[in-house]
Amino acid sequence: MRSVIIGAIAALIISIAVTPLAIKLLTRAHQPVRNELGLASNAGKQRTPTMGGLVFIGATLLAYGIGHVALLPLQGRPHLPTLTGLVLLGLFVGAGLIGLLDDVLKVVKRHPGGLPGRYKIVGQLLVGAGFGALALYFPSPEHYTVGSENVSFVRDIPWANIGRIGAVVVFVLMVMATSNAVNLTDGLDGLATGSSAIVLSAYVLIAFWQYRHWCAERPKFSACYEVRDPLEVALVAAAAAGALIGFLWWNTSPARIIMGDVGALGLGSLIAGLAMATHTMLLLPIICGLFVFVTSSRIIQYVSFKTTGKRVFRMSPIHHHFEMAGWSEVTIVVRFWLLAAVAAALAVGLFFADFIHRAGF
Template identity: 35%
Template sequence: MLYQLTQWIAEYNSDFSVFQYLTLRAILATISALIISFILGPWTIRKLSYLRFNQSIRDDGPKTHLEKHGTPTMGGVLIISSITLSSLMWTNLSNIYYWIALGVTVGFAVVGFIDDWLKIKHNNSKGISAAQKYISLSVIALTAACVLYFLADIPEKTNLLIPYTKDIIIPIGIVFIPLAYFVMLGASNGVNLTDGLDGLAILPTVMIASALAVFAYVSGHFHFSGYLLLPFIQGNGELVIFCSAIIGAGLGFLWFNAYPAQMFMGDVGALGLGGALGIVAVIVRQELVFFIMAGIFVIETLSVMLQVGSYKLRGKRLFLMAPIHHHFELKGWAEPKIIVRFWIITLILVLIGLASLKIR
C-alpha cells in the first residue's frame, strides 16, 4: 500500500522514485515487521494470558517442561500479522507470486489456529485429527502448486535445478505439482516438530528466509541471474519483500520467545512459517538447496519417523525421545545449549546453501 502511494507521489516528485528499489523496500519491510512485533508483542502476551490461551504440557515429556505450563501460546498470530501488514505495505501488490506466497502462509496458519484453539478448548495436547490437518494443508498446498504450474509460461518456472552444477537442469513437467506439494507440507511439518524449545524454530526460520531472499533477488534480476547461471523469472524479486517481512517478524517474536519464553508460537505460527518457506523455495526454484538449508527441520522430522518406525518394527526406540531435541534434553543437555547449537548448525547449512550461487 505504501509502495503504491510512493509510486503515485513519484509522478510529481522524483525523489520518491527511490522506493522502487527492492533493497530499500526490503529494509523497510524488515523494520516495519520488527516495529509491529515490538508494539503488539506485549499486548498479545497480555491478551493471550487473559483469554487463558496457555500451552498444554505433555506429561510424558521432559520434566523441565512442566514449569512452562501456563505460558501463553498462539503467539504465531503476532508473527503472521506482522508479516502480512509489513509485506502489504512495501510489496508491489500487482505481483501474483506475492499473493500466492501470502495465501499459503495465511492458509496454513488458519489450520494451525484451529488446531491450537481445539487444544486449548479441550485442555490437552490434541487438536484436530491428523487426517483433518493433513487434508486441509493438502488442499491449500495442491491449489498453490497447480496455480503455479498453470501460470508457468516458460520451462524455467517448473524445471528442477541441481545445485552446485553448471548446466544440469531437469524438466519435470507436471511432476512439479507433487514436488511443490511435498516441499510445502514437509516444511510446515518440519518447523512444527522443531518448535519444541524456546526460540529453537524461529531463528533458523529467519536465517533460511534471509537466504531465500537472496535467491529471490538473484532469480528476479536479469543481469545477476545471467551472471550466476540461474534462470531469470520475472517477478520473483518481489518475494524479497515477503522474506524480509518474515525476518523482521521472526526477530520481533524472538524478543519474546527467547529462553525463558514469554509466549510460544503454537501451530498457527509453525505451520504458517513452514508454509511460507516452502512456497518461496518452490517459486524461486531452489527446492534442493532449501532441503540443505532446512537441515535441522529435516533431521527433526526424520528422527520422529525413525523413532516410530523402529518402535513398530523392532519394539525398540532409537532415541530417548523424539523429536531429537528432546533426546538431547534427556541426555542432560541444558535447553539453551541445545538451542544455540541447533542455531549454529543452521547457520552453517544456510552458508552451504548460499555457496551454490557460485559453486556451479
C-alpha cells in the same frame, strides 16, 4: 533493495511492539502441556499463551504493504501486489489457518491432541494444491510462472521436466514435509523461531541475487535466472524474517508466548513456497538442514521401535534426547541455531558457486 530493507525493519518493529499486547490478549489461550517424563523445558509452561504465530504472520502482511509503499518514490506509481507475493503470503496465511484451528481446539477442549492428523493432512493438501496450481498455471506477460515444471536444484534442471501436474504434486509434498518439519522442531523456546529466521534470511540473499541477475532485465547474461518477481520474493522473505526476529525477543527462553501450530505450519508452507519461487527445490533439504535432522530423528525412532522394539534416542525429536541427557534448554537451542546457520550457509554457498561457474569468474 530499499523496499526489502524497509519491509524487514517494519516487520521487526511491528512484531516486537505488538507481541506484548498479544501476550495479554492470549493469556487464557494456553494449551495443555503433557510432561509425564519431567522434561525441564516443559516446567512452568502450562500457562504460557500460544497462537503467537498470529503476530508474525500479521506483521509480515503489514510489512509487505509497507515495502510496496517504499517503492513509490522510485517508480512514481503504485507498485501493486504480484501473483508471486499473493501465492507466498497465501501459503503463509492458508496453512496458518489450519494451525489456528488446531490451536483453538487444543485451548477449547483442553486436550493436547487438537485437530486430528487426517484433517491437517487434508488441509495441507488443499492449500498446497490450490496455491501450487496458481503458481504453475498463470504465467506473467513475460511467460514466467511462479513455479516451474522442471525439478530444480540451484536453478531449473533442463532434462528434469515433470509437467505441471507433476510439479503441483511435488509442491504439495514439499508443503506437507516442510510444515510438519517446522512443527516438530517447535519444541524448545525459540528453537523453531530462530532457525526459521536463519532459513528465511538465506532466501532473502538468494532471491535478491536473482533479482540483480534476472533474465527479464539481463536476457543476454549467461548466468541470469529465469524466475518470476524475484524482488517480491526477497521482500516477502525479508518481512517474514524481520517479524520472526521481533517475535524471538519474547519467544526466547523463558518464552512468554509460543508460536503454536498457526505459526509452525504457516512458516513451513512459506519456506516451501520460497523454494518453489526461487527454483531451488532440491536445495530445500540443505537450506533446511536442521529441520531435516530433527524430522529424521523422529522417523528413525519410530521405525526402530516398530521393527525392533528398541529406541535409538532417549526421546524424539532429537532436541529432547539431548535435554534428557542433561543439556540445558538454552544450550540445545543455541547449538541447533548454529547447525541451522551452517546448513543455510552451505546451501547459499552452493547457489553462488553455480553462479560463479556459469558467469565464468
